[in-house]
Amino acid sequence: MTDAIRLPVEQARADELAALAAHDSGVKPEGWALSPRAVERFILGHDDPLEVEIDGATRSVEITRKFFGDDILVQRCIVTLASDRGLLLVGEPGTAKSWLSEHLAAAISGDSRLTVQGSAGLTEDQIKYAWNYALLLAEGPSPKALVPAPLYIGMRRGRIVRFEEITRAPHEVQDTLLMALSDKILTVPELPGDDGVVLARRGFNIIATANTRDRGVNEMSSALKRRFNFETVVPVADLNQEIRIVREQVARLTAGGPAAEVALPDDVLELLVTTFHEVRRGQTADGVKLDRTSAVMSTAEAVSVGLDSALYAAFFGRGEVTPAHVVIHMAGTVVKDDPKDIAALHTYWDVAVKPRAKKALGRWKAFHRARKHLAPR
Numbered sequence: 001m002t003d004a005i006r007l008p009v010e011q012a013r014a015d016e017l018a019a020l021a022a023h024d025s026g027v028k029p030e031g032w033a034l035s036p037r038a039v040e041r042f043i044l045g046h047d048d049p050l051e052v053e054i055d056g057a058t059r060s061v062e063i064t065r066k067f068f069g070d071d072i073l074v075q076r077c078i079v080t081l082a083s084d085r086g087l088l089l090v091g092e093p094g095t096a097k098s099w100l101s102e103h104l105a106a107a108i109s110g111d112s113r114l115t116v117q118g119s120a121g122l123t124e125d126q127i128k129y130a131w132n133y134a135l136l137l138a139e140g141p142s143p144k145a146l147v148p149a150p151l152y153i154g155m156r157r158g159r160i161v162r163f164e165e166i167t168r169a170p171h172e173v174q175d176t177l178l179m180a181l182s183d184k185i186l187t188v189p190e191l192p193g194d195d196g197v198v199l200a201r202r203g204f205n206i207i208a209t210a211n212t213r214d215r216g217v218n219e220m221s222s223a224l225k226r227r228f229n230f231e232t233v234v235p236v237a238d239l240n241q242e243i244r245i246v247r248e249q250v251a252r253l254t255a256g257g258p259a260a261e262v263a264l265p266d267d268v269l270e271l272l273v274t275t276f277h278e279v280r281r282g283q284t285a286d287g288v289k290l291d292r293t294s295a296v297m298s299t300a301e302a303v304s305v306g307l308d309s310a311l312y313a314a315f316f317g318r319g320e321v322t323p324a325h326v327v328i329h330m331a332g333t334v335v336k337d338d339p340k341d342i343a344a345l346h347t348y349w350d351v352a353v354k355p356r357a358k359k360a361l362g363r364w365k366a367f368h369r370a371r372k373h374l375a376p377r
């Protein structure tokens with residue numbers, strides 16, 4: 001498994017989850033792997049490292065903060081998941097909705113993989129169950145011939161099921177969730193008696209995510225909306241917090257790879273994150289108004305530019321990310337299909353980068369010189 005590109009949270013953070021479980025004295029809602037307090041600590045971090053015995057050796061494990069922003073939002077999410085309603089995380093792209101959902105599922109159920117990806121082509125059998133047709137034809141419908149999908153497994157085992165981009169899924173599929181959420185039951189009409197009825201075990205719930213930029217949030221039926229508590233996740237408001245997120249994420253993504261040893265100096269990281277932060281807000285820290293881009297300038301995009309810059313520094317540079325490396329990779333993230341976006345970046349260089357370069361602040365001068373790497377307007 002070590003050559004997997006990305007491990008599920010419950011594997012990547014197995015030590016932290018084990019340490020939290022070992023020190024967990026709180027009452028667990030039935031079906032939960034951890035108490036609400038321990039789930040909260042897993043997501044928001046904990047000051048003191050926890051000692052835990054792993055493979056016969058005592059280790060001190062640091063519980064890092066995974067989600068930055070509104071701590072009470074995280075607590076409310078945990079409360080919702082222990083209630084009889086589902087949790088719907090809505091917000092702009094790249095605000096860590098999926099990230100939060102994955103971490104909540106890993107902490108509560110010890111399993112974040114019961115995931116359905118909403119799309120126009122999603123069918124009911126991809127979320128409930130399908131059949132092994134060879135067995136079905138040979139022996140007729142039987143539990144053996146049933147191929148369970150995430151909702152079925154989550155209800156049967158009492159686990160959190162994640163439904164990504166729920167508003168992109170067709171209505172028929174969304175409606176399947178209604179019964180699951182209100183009656184906590186899933187029926188398999190082809191199977192007789194008890195085999196045809198799955199009663200959700202305690203611990204089952206649904207975390208759905210929806211992106212406000214993709215049309216559709218309003219199209220969820222009001223019946224289904226009523227079964228969810230909505231939580232709006234907003235972009236990170238604090239520049240320093242965002243710098244920290246990008247630093248940690250780039251370190252996580254480069255670990256063990258060709259850019260693992262690459263240095264990403266703080267002042268270069270600051271250039272990258274400040275640009276994303278200010279263009280997204282449509283305003284510089286000094287209050288100068290900026291053109292907004294139609295492309296998403298989220299923290300997630302800043303992380304990708306950071307990662308690409310680190311790889312570039314490893315492959316073609318001297319092992320240290322420079323302001324020019326950042327600019328080289330910025331345009332590809334920002335300019336997707338609207339040429340006005342490149343103009344917005346040039347404006348940023350005129351009204352934000354240039355004055356800072358003139359004042360010789362930090363490495364803004366080098367950032368300014370690297371403008372030639374942006375495509376022409």
Ligand SMILES: Nc1ncnc2c1ncn2[C@@H]1O[C@H](COP(=O)(O)OP(=O)(O)OP(=O)(O)O)[C@@H](O)[C@H]1O
Nearest residue numbers: 066067068069093094095096097098099211299300
């Ligand atoms: N507040 C935050 N705290 C921690 N990480 C964040 C935060 N905001 C963004 N990130 C980082 O940004 C990345 C993007 O998150 P994610 O893919 O979960 O976004 P999303 O909201 O699901 O976006 P989309 O709507 O496009 O699916 C994550 O890897 C996460 O590390």
Ligand SMILES: [Mg+2]
Nearest residue numbers: 097098164209
């Ligand atoms: Mg997402």
